[in-house]
Amino acid sequence: MQTADALVLDRVTKKYGDFTAVDDLSFAVHPGEVFGFLGGNGAGKTTSLRMVLDIIRPTSGSISVLGRAPGRENAPFLGFLPEERGLYRTMSAIDTIVYFGRLKGMSPGDARTEGLALLDRFGLSANTKSTVGQLSKGMAQKVQLATAVVNSPQLLILDEPFSGLDPVNQGLLEDEIRRASDKGATVVFSTHVMQHAERLCDRLLLLDRGAKKFEGNLDEARALLPARLVVTARHSLAGVAGVADCRAQGQPVDGWQDYAVTLKPGASAGDLLEHCSAGGIALRRFEEHRASLHDVFLHMVGTEESAK
Numbered sequence: 478m479q480t481a482d483a484l485v486l487d488r489v490t491k492k493y494g495d496f497t498a499v500d501d502l503s504f505a506v507h508p509g510e511v512f513g514f515l516g517g518n519g520a521g522k523t524t525s526l527r528m529v530l531d532i533i534r535p536t537s538g539s540i541s542v543l544g545r546a547p548g549r550e551n552a553p554f555l556g557f558l559p560e561e562r563g564l565y566r567t568m569s570a571i572d573t574i575v576y577f578g579r580l581k582g583m584s585p586g587d588a589r590t591e592g593l594a595l596l597d598r599f600g601l602s603a604n605t606k607s608t609v610g611q612l613s614k615g616m617a618q619k620v621q622l623a624t625a626v627v628n629s630p631q632l633l634i635l636d637e638p639f640s641g642l643d644p645v646n647q648g649l650l651e652d653e654i655r656r657a658s659d660k661g662a663t664v665v666f667s668t669h670v671m672q673h674a675e676r677l678c679d680r681l682l683l684l685d686r687g688a689k690k691f692e693g694n695l696d697e698a699r700a701l702l703p704a705r706l707v708v709t710a711r712h713s714l715a716g717v718a719g720v721a722d723c724r725a726q727g728q729p730v731d732g733w734q735d736y737a738v739t740l741k742p743g744a745s746a747g748d749l750l751e752h753c754s755a756g757g758i759a760l761r762r763f764e765e766h767r768a769s770l771h772d773v774f775l776h777m778v779g780t781e782e783s784a785k
């Protein structure tokens with residue numbers, strides 16, 4: 478196990494009775510990375526993150542958090558936004574943040590100073606003394622985010638942080654993740670919304686029914702899907718090296734026909750262009766369609782439903 482990694486799961490399994498929620502899962506998150514933990518409903522994301530936080534214990538396997546076993550002594554270095562948001566409804570916003578800062582070993586003064594700065598940055602400076610019960614759901618969620626980052630954690634773990642936030646606050650959260658990363662923190666966040674992962678992640682892991690389907694960066698994820706292009710040519714590209722499939726689309730115009738082209742695994746659009754020019758095949762349009770993470774997810778996990 479590499480202790481230099483911020484987080485390591487080594488062959489971790491979690492069973493509930495006969496049901497395997499997390500299945501022999503291994504991965505490592507490198508220091509300073511923004512790491513996306515992706516999977517559909519019930520994939521095992523929350524279960525895995527709870528084991529990292531020592532809220533539940535693995536059935537087998539081992540976990541290293543900043544080079545140590547999971548446990549309370551990691552609290553000063555960690556930030557955690559749980560999936561179930563839950564704060565004391567009668568406590569004020571600032572007292573809530575100070576309370577969590579104290580739990581993580583901060584002095585009351587430091588926690589208060591940082592808490593006020595966070596509330597200001599999150600647009601809640603007028604609500605510092607409002608009780609959590611008086612805040613809207615999205616506002617309360619921002620207070621909870623503040624409790625996670627108040628101690629400037631080395632490792633920030635966010636479980637479905639975007640759910641329940643409007644688009645403006647989703648943007649604010651993305652900024653906050655980038656800010657933590659710029660300050661040197663390692664960030665792990667779970668989501669089933671691929672667009673956030675696409676914008677933020679250095680690397681990502683795709684989990685399906687408790688098991689790892691993929692670990693790597695975005696380009697590596699996209700390379701799992703065959704490249705697709707739309708090409709306008711005088712003749713079909715079927716038979717050209719690297720082409721798996723070439724289908725005419727619509728009717729030809731002045732002898733020019735649109736084709737949807739799918740390449741063989743490993744073949745690139747650049748190679749196809751070279752083959753066309755070497756073979757004297759005239760082209761009018763040559764557009765590569767980059768696979769989105771959503772496409773990759775559907776390809777790896779199967780159903781449209783699980784991507785929602």
Ligand SMILES: Nc1ncnc2c1ncn2[C@@H]1O[C@H](COP(=O)(O)OP(=O)(O)OP(=O)(O)O)[C@@H](O)[C@H]1O
Nearest residue numbers: 493496498516517518519520521522523524525669
């Ligand atoms: N305490 C428990 N007892 C029994 N089964 C559980 C328990 N906690 C989780 N599970 C099961 O483990 C599986 C993984 O759940 P988990 O909450 O980790 O998924 P998730 O990836 O976070 O899903 P979601 O995106 O829906 O939150 C689910 O099938 C769930 O029903």
